[in-house]
Amino acid sequence: xxxxxxxxxxxxxxxxxxxxxxxxxxxxxxxxxxxxxxxxxxxxxxxxxxxxxxxxxxxxxxxxxxxxxxxxxxxxxxxxxxxxxxxxxxxxxxxxxxxxxxxxxxxxxxxxxxxxxxxxxxxxxxxxxxxxxxxxxxxxxxxxxxxxxxxxxxxxxxxxxxxxxxxxxxxxxxxxxxxxxxxxxxxxxxxxxxxxxxxxxxxxxxxxxxxxxxxxxxxxxxxxxxxxxxxxxxxxxxxxxxxxxxxxxxxxxxxxxxxxxxxxxxxxxxxxxxxxxxxxxxxxxxxxxx
Amino acid sequence: xxxxxxxxxxxxxxxxxxxxxxxxxxxxxxxxxxxxxxxxxxxxxxxxxxxxxxxxxxxxxxxxxxxxxxxxxxxxxxxxxxxxxxxxxxxxxxxxxxxxxxxxxxxxxxxxxxxxxxxxxxxxxxxxxxxxxxxxxxxxxxxxxxxxxxxxxxxxxxxxxxxxxxxxxxxxxxxxxxxxxxxxxxxxxxxxxxxxxxxxxxxxxxxxxxxxxxxxxxxxxxxxxxxxxxxxxxxxxxxxxxxxxxxxxxxxxxxxxxxxxxxxxxxxxxxxxxxxxxxxxxxxxxxxxxxxxxxxxxxxxxxxxxxxxxxxxxxxxxxxxxxxxxxxxxxxxxxxxxxxxxxxxxxxxxxxxxxxxxxxxxxxxxxxxxxxxxxxxxxxxxxxxxxxxxxxxxxxxxxxxxxxxxxxxxxxxxxxxxxxxxxxxxxxxxxxxxxxxxxxxxxxxxxxxxxxxxxxxxxxxxxxxxxxxxxxxxxxxxxxxxxxxxxxxxxxxxxxxxxxxxxxxxxxxxxxxxxxxxxxxxxxxxxxxxxxxxxxxxxxxxxxxxxxxxxxxxxxxxxxxxxxxx
Numbered sequence: 001x002x003x004x005x006x007x008x009x010x011x012x013x014x015x016x017x018x019x020x021x022x023x024x025x026x027x028x029x030x031x032x033x034x035x036x037x038x039x040x041x042x043x044x045x046x047x048x049x050x051x052x053x054x055x056x057x058x059x060x061x062x063x064x065x066x067x068x069x070x071x072x073x074x075x076x077x078x079x080x081x082x083x084x085x086x087x088x089x090x091x092x093x094x095x096x097x098x099x100x101x102x103x104x105x106x107x108x109x110x111x112x113x114x115x116x117x118x119x120x121x122x123x124x125x126x127x128x129x130x131x132x133x134x135x136x137x138x139x140x141x142x143x144x145x146x147x148x149x150x151x152x153x154x155x156x157x158x159x160x161x162x163x164x165x166x167x168x169x170x171x172x173x174x175x176x177x178x179x180x181x182x183x184x185x186x187x188x189x190x191x192x193x194x195x196x197x198x199x200x201x202x203x204x205x206x207x208x209x210x211x212x213x214x215x216x217x218x219x220x221x222x223x224x225x226x227x228x229x230x231x232x233x234x235x236x237x238x239x240x241x242x243x244x245x246x247x248x249x250x251x252x253x254x255x256x257x258x259x260x261x262x263x264x265x266x267x268x269x270x271x272x273x274x275x276x277x278x279x280x281x282x283x284x285x286x287x288x289x290x
Numbered sequence: 291x292x293x294x295x296x297x298x299x300x301x302x303x304x305x306x307x308x309x310x311x312x313x314x315x316x317x318x319x320x321x322x323x324x325x326x327x328x329x330x331x332x333x334x335x336x337x338x339x340x341x342x343x344x345x346x347x348x349x350x351x352x353x354x355x356x357x358x359x360x361x362x363x364x365x366x367x368x369x370x371x372x373x374x375x376x377x378x379x380x381x382x383x384x385x386x387x388x389x390x391x392x393x394x395x396x397x398x399x400x401x402x403x404x405x406x407x408x409x410x411x412x413x414x415x416x417x418x419x420x421x422x423x424x425x426x427x428x429x430x431x432x433x434x435x436x437x438x439x440x441x442x443x444x445x446x447x448x449x450x451x452x453x454x455x456x457x458x459x460x461x462x463x464x465x466x467x468x469x470x471x472x473x474x475x476x477x478x479x480x481x482x483x484x485x486x487x488x489x490x491x492x493x494x495x496x497x498x499x500x501x502x503x504x505x506x507x508x509x510x511x512x513x514x515x516x517x518x519x520x521x522x523x524x525x526x527x528x529x530x531x532x533x534x535x536x537x538x539x540x541x542x543x544x545x546x547x548x549x550x551x552x553x554x555x556x557x558x559x560x561x562x563x564x565x566x567x568x569x570x571x572x573x574x575x576x577x578x579x580x581x582x583x584x585x586x587x588x589x590x591x592x593x594x595x596x597x598x599x600x601x602x603x604x605x606x607x608x609x610x611x612x613x614x615x616x617x618x619x620x621x622x623x624x625x626x627x628x629x630x631x632x633x634x635x636x637x638x639x640x641x642x643x644x645x646x647x648x649x650x651x652x653x654x655x656x657x658x659x660x661x662x663x664x665x666x667x668x669x670x671x672x673x674x675x676x677x678x679x680x681x682x683x684x685x686x687x688x689x690x691x692x693x694x695x696x697x698x699x700x701x702x703x704x705x706x707x708x709x710x711x712x713x714x715x716x717x718x719x720x721x722x723x724x725x726x727x728x729x730x731x732x733x734x735x736x737x738x739x740x741x742x743x744x745x746x747x748x749x750x751x752x753x754x755x756x757x758x759x760x761x762x763x764x765x766x767x768x769x770x771x772x773x774x775x776x777x778x779x780x781x782x783x784x785x786x787x788x789x790x791x792x793x794x795x796x797x798x799x800x801x802x803x804x805x806x807x808x809x810x811x812x813x814x815x816x817x818x819x820x821x822x823x824x825x826x827x828x829x830x831x832x833x834x835x836x837x838x839x840x841x842x843x844x845x846x847x848x849x850x851x852x853x854x855x856x
Contacts, residue, residue, distance in 0.1 A: 180675035187633050187654045188692060188742070189662045202679035 018282040028278025034271025038087060045085040051078035053085050054236045061254060070260065074246065082238040083260055087220070087268060089233050090240070093150060094219035097157020102212050104158065105165025106204065110196055112166065113173030124170070127163040135160055139222070143231045153232065157219050165211055172207055176200050210280050217272035224265055240265045300328035301505050302352060302473055306365030309347055309356065309529075321347040321360060323529040329522075331472070334499065334506040336516030336537065338552065339526035340757035341728075348526070349475045349509045351375075353390050354382050369473055387418040390473040391466035393495075395481055397458035401450040407461045408446035411468060418469035433464040438494055455621075456487035463495065470502055477509045484620035484784065489828040492519060511758060513556045517541055525549045555762040557787040559829040561814035564790050565614070573647075574608035575745050575778045576632065576665075580641035581605040583627050583802075601627040603802040604641070609746065612772065614779040616793025616810065618786050618825070624802035625782045629750045632780065633667045645746075663693045666739035670751040672731035676723035682709065682734050683719040689742040708737040712767065729760035733767070740771065747771075747779045753788065765792055786829050790814060798822045 022028050050069075051057050058072040065071070070079040112123040130138070139156060146152035176182065177200060185199045224241030226232030233239035240261035247257035309322040322344045329335055337345045350356065351367050354374025367374055369390055377385060386392075394400050402410060411430040415421040421429050427446070434442035437460040450458055459479060466474060476495065480488035496519060499506045510516050516523060517537055524534040525548065533540065533549045544550040583602040602624040609615050619625045630636040631643065634654030643650045645664065651657045669675035676685055686705035690696040696704065709719060712733045714726075723731055732752060739747060749768070753761040769792065772779055783789045789796065789810075796813045798806035798821065805819040817823040 180669040180671060181677040183635060184667065184669070184675055184738075187635060187662065187667055188689060189654060189657075189659055190692065199677055203677070205679075 018279075018284075022278045022282035025278050027274045028282075031271045031274025031276075031278060034267050035275050038091070038268045038271065041084050042088045042091045045081075045088060049078075049081035049084050051081040053077065053082050053238050061250070070256075073257070074250070079257075079260075082243070083240075083264060086238045086240040086243055086261055086264060089150070089237055090220045090223040090227075091216075091268075093153040093223055094157055094216045096154040098161055098212060098215045098219050100154070100158035101161035101215065102165050102208055105162045105211075106169050106201075106208055108162070109166040109169025110173050110201060110204075113170035114177055114192070114196055114200065120170075123166065127166050130159075130163045131167075135222070136225075139226060140231060143226070148226075148232060148234070153223065153226075157223070160222075161215050161219065164215070168207065168211060169204060172204060173200055176203055206280070206283055210276055213272055213276045217269045221265070221269060301331040301333070301370060302329040302507070303327060303368045304348075304351070304365060307348070307351060307362070307367060308364035309344075309351060309360055310363045311357065311360035318363075320363075320529050322351070324365065325526075325529075325531055327524070329505050329507075331505055332503040333522065334508065334520040336520035336523045337507060337509045337526060338511065338513055338516050338523060340511060340552075340759065342528070343526040344529035345509045345526045346477055347529075349477050349507055350392075352473065352475055352507060353386055353392055355386075355392075384418075387414065388469045389471055390475065391469070391471040393459075393462055393466050393474070393476045393479045395478040397455065397462045397482070398450060400462055401458060403450055406447050406449055407453065411461070411465055414465055414468045429468075430464075433468055434461070436467070436498070437461075437464045438490070439464070454487075455483055456491060459483060459491055460494070463491070463498070467498055467502070471504060472502075473505045473507070474499060474502075475507045475509070478511070480515065481510075481512075485786065486620065486824060486828045488515070495519065513541070513553060513758070514558070525552065551759055555758040557758075557761075557785060557791055559787040559790055559814070559826065561790070561811050564810035564814060565792065565794050566809075566811065572610050572612075574610050575646060576607075576609040576780070577644050578605060578607050578632075578641065581628070581631060581643060582640040583624075583631060583636065583638065586638075599802070601802050602631070602639070605797075605799070605802075605804050607797055607804075607807065609778045609780060611745070611778050612776045613795070614772065614781050614793045615795050615797060616789035617780065617782040617797045617799060618784070618789050619799035620784055620825075622801065623799040625784075625799050626750060627802075628799070629667070629748050629780065629782055632746075633665055633748050634662070659693065663689070663742045664745040665748065666742050666744035666746070667748040667750070668732075668735050668739055668752045671755050672728060672735050672752075673723060673755075675735050676731060676738075678722055678724055680722070681720050682714070682723060682726070685723070685734060686737045686741050689738060693742055705737070705741060708740055709734070712737050712740075727760075728756050729763060732756060732760075732764055736764075736767065736771070740775070745778060747777050748782075749779060750782045751784070754783070754785070761788070768792065786825055798825065 023032075046053070054077065056076040057078050058068055058076045060072065060074050060076045062068060062072045062076075068078050068080065070083065073079050073082065108123050112120040138160060142156040142159060143152070146155060182195060182199055185195050190199070223232050224239065224244075227234075227239045227241030228245045230245070233242055235242070243261040244258055247254070247261070251258050304325055304327040307322055307325045307327075308320060310318040310320050312318055325348055327335075327348075337348060339345045347357070347360070351362070352369060352374070354367070354377060356362070362375055369385075372385055372389065374382060374385060374390075401407065405413075408427070408430050411433060412426045415426045415429050419426075419429065431442045431446060434445060439445055439457060439460050445453065445457070450461070453461065459482075463479075474495075479495070480491050483491060492515065495506075498504075506520070508516060508519050513523075521537055522535065523537045523540045525532045525540075525546075527548055533544065533546045535545075540549065541553060544553055581602055582600055582604055584600040605624075605628065607615060617625045617628060627636065631639045632650075634650070634652065634657055637652030639652065645661055648661075650661060654662050676682075683702055683705050686708055687696075687698070687701035690701035690704050691698070706716070706719060710716065714730055714733050714737065718726055718730065723734060726734065732755075735752075747768075753764050756764060765788070768779065768781075771777060779792075781789060781793055793810050795808060796806065796810045797804055798813070798819070800821045806813050806817060806822040808818070813822065814826060817826060
C-alpha cells in the first residue's frame with residue numbers, strides 16, 4: 001500500500017515534441033509559412049521568375065496583363081519578377097552580417113560575463129560606446145568608409161549588431177554562471193574552457209537562435225531603409241527599399257508600386273516575428289530580452 | 291471535539307468542488323477533485339499534502355481566486371452567505387478584504403516595495419474600515435502592536451526590505467486582520483522563516499484566531515505545524531481528499547496508507563533515537579581549527595570595501611570516516627559559509643582546514659585534483675545543480691572521465707551502475723534532468739558525487755526542496771551509502787529534527803559562533819548553551835502536538851515503507 005502511495009506520480013509522463021506544440025498555434029503556422037516562402041524566393045526567384053530582372057520587356061508603367069501579372073515598372077521591366085527578387089540582397093547581407101554578429105557577440109559576451117573584472121569592463125565599455133552612436137549615423141559613417149558592395153554591407157551589419165548580442169549573451173552568462181551546476185563544475189576542477197563551452201554555452205543555444213532570427217529580420221528592415229536613402233543597394237539590382245524609393249514619384253497615380261514592395265517587406269518581418277514567438281514559447285526560450 | 295453543530299449551517303462549505311486547468315496540450319487536468327468541506331464558525335482545519343496535491347488551489351478557491359487558465363468545472367464554494375465565485379469583481383474585492391483574508395507564503399512578494407508598511411496598512415484601512423489620516427495611523431499602530439511587532443511607531447515608516455522575514459510576515463498578518471475577517475486562509479505562512487521565528491508566528495496566529503473567533507484554514511506540507519495549529523486535518527493527494535478527521539485521531543490512527551506514510555516521514559526531535567557516535571572514530575579526515583571568514587562588501591570607487599561582522603568566527607570541528615557531523619543553525623548562522631570554505635567555493639578564510647592532515651588551499655582551483663576529488667558537494671536545489679543541456683548519464687559519467695581518465699564508454703557504464711544502485715529508473719538515463727521528479731534529481735546529484743569515489747560528502751540543505759516522504763527516502767539513502775562506502779558526511783540543515791535523525795555529532799552555530807558541539811544525543815538532552823536550548827524548545831513545541839504512539843511506531847513504518855518502495 002505504502003509503496004504505491006509513494007511512487008512519483010506523472011514524473012515521467014510523455015509530452016509531445018515542442019515543434020508539434022508550436023504548430024497548434026495558427027500565428028506560428030502563418031509565420032513559418034511566410035518565412036519558408038521568403039527563403040524559397042530568395043533562393044530560387046531567378047529560376048522561377050517569368051522574366052529577367054533587368055530585361056526591358058514592355059512599355060513603361062503598363063497595367064497588369066496576362067503576360068505581366070503586375071504590369072511593368074517605369075522603364076518597362078516586369079514588375080512581378082523584380083518583386084520576387086527584391087529581398088535577396090537584403091536577406092543575404094543581413095544573414096551573413098548577423099551570423100558574424102551572433103558568433104562574435106556570443107564569444108565576447110560569454111568571456112566577458114564569465115571572466116568579469118577588467119576584461120568585462122573593457123568589452124562592455126567598447127560596446128557601450130558603439131551603442132551610444134545612433135544606428136543610422138553609425139551606418140552612414142561606415143558606408144561612406146567601406147563603400148556599399150555586398151561584403152562591405154555585411155561587415156556593416158556585423159558591426160552594428162554585435163554590441164546588442166554581446167549584452168544579451170553577457171547578461172545570460174552571468175545568470176547561468178551563478179547556478180549550482182556551474183559551481184559544481186568549478187569545484188570538480190574543470191578548466192575554464194570546459195565550464196564556458198560545455199556547461200554554459202549549450203544553454204545559450206535557444207537564446208542565440210532567437211537572437212539570430214529576430215536580428216536578421218531587423219537587419220533586412222535596416223538595409224531596406226538604407227537602400228531607400230540611397231546608401232544601400234543600387235540599380236539595377238531589385239530591392240524593396242529601392243523600389244519604394246522609385247515609387248515615390250508615382251505614388252499618387254500608381255500607389256501599388258509603393259504598396260507591393262512595402263507589403264513584401266512587412267510580410268517577411270511579420271513572418272519571422274510570429275515564427276520566433278511561437279517557437280520560442282514552445283521550446284521555453286525567453287525572447288523578452290532579445 | 292465536534293465542530294459542526296447539528297442543524298446549523300456550516301460557516302465555510304464546499305460541495306463537490308472540482309477545479310480544472312488547461313495543460314497546454316489542449317486537454318484539461320483536475321487540480322481539485324470533488325472536494326466536500328464543512329467548517330463551523332471558529333473551526334481550525336489543516337490541509338496537508340505534498341507538492342501538486344491541490345491544497346493551495348483549494349485554499350485559494352475559498353477566497354474566490356483561481357490561477358490563470360483554471361476554472362471551477364463543478365461544485366460550489368460558500369463562505370457565510372456568500373458564494374465567492376458568483377460575485378462580480380467589485381463585490382469580490384470587498385469580500386476578500388473584509389470577510390476573508392489570506393496570508394501567503396512569501397511575505398516579501400506580497401508587500402509593495404516602494405510603500406512604507408504603514409502606508410500599506412493605511413490603504414487597507416481606508417478601503418475596508420473607512421479610516422483616514424490620524425485615525426488610520428492609530429489603528430495601524432494598534433494592529434502592529436497586536437502582532438507583537440516591536441516599536442510600531444518606528445516600524446510604521448519603514449519599507450518592507452528594511453524589515454526581517456519574521457517582521458514582514460507579521461505585517462502581512464496585521465494586514466490580513468485589518469478588517470477583522472471571519473475566515474483566515476494561511477498558505478504555508480512560515481515556510482520561509484527560521485524555526486524559532488516560526489514558533490512565535492504560529493503562537494500569534496493561534497491567539498488572534500481565538501480572539502476573532504475566525505474560521506482558520508491552514509495549508510502546509512508540515513504535519514508538525516498543522517498538528518499544533520488545527521483541530522481537524524484533511525490530507526490531499528492528486529487533488530482529492532484522501533482522509534479527513536479530528537487531528538489527534540488522524541495522527542494516532544491514520545486510516546489510509548498514504549496518511550500513514552506522511553506521518554511516518556515527518557522528522558521528529560527524539561534524542562533517544564539519534565544515532566550513537568560512530569564507534570571506532572579513527573583519525574579525522576577533515577579537521578578545522580579556528581575557522582574564520584568575513585564577507586567583504588564590494589570595493590567602492592574610493593578605497594576598499596567595508597569589513598562587517600565575521601560570518602564565521604573561530605569554529606573548530608573534526609570529521610572522521612564513517613561519521614556524520616550535523617551542522618545546525620538559522621539563516622545567517624554561517625553554516626553555508628562553512629560548507630563553501632570546506633568545498634573551496636570561497637577564499638580568504640582564516641584558521642586551518644586540513645584533509646587527512648594536509649592543508650587545504652582556499653579555492654578548489656588551487657587544490658590538487660586528488661583533494662578536489664575526495665571532497666564532493668551535494669546542493670540544496672537538485673535541479674539547479676544539474677545541467678539541463680546534458681543527459682542524466684553524461685552528468686554522472688563526467689567525474690570518472692575527469693578524475694580517473696576513463697573512456698567515454700567506461701564512464702557511462704560506471705554511471706549506469708551507480709544510477710541503478712541508487713534506484714534511478716534506467717529509462718530516464720538518456721533524458722535531461724528536467725524530466726525527473728525532485729527525488730530522482732537529488733539521487734542523480736548524489737550519484738554524480740559518488741562517481742568521484744569521495745571520502746567526504748558535503749550536504750548543504752539537500753532535502754529542503756523535497757517533499758517529506760521523499761526527504762525520508764533521501765536520508766535513508768545517505769545512511770546506506772555511508773555504511774557501504776565508509777564516507778564522512780557533513781550534513782548542514784536548519785532543521786534540527788532532521789539533522790538529529792542522521793548526525794552522530796552536532797555542531798550548533800549562531801551568528802558564526804559554535805554554541806554547542808558534541809554527540810547528538812547528549813547535546814539534545816543537555817544542551818550546553820541557552821541558544822541550543824531555545825532551538826530545541828522551538829522544535830519540541832511542534833512535536834508535542836504529535837501523539838507519542840505515532841512516534842514509537844513510525845520507525846518501523848519508515849523501514850517498511852522504504853523497503854517496499856524499491
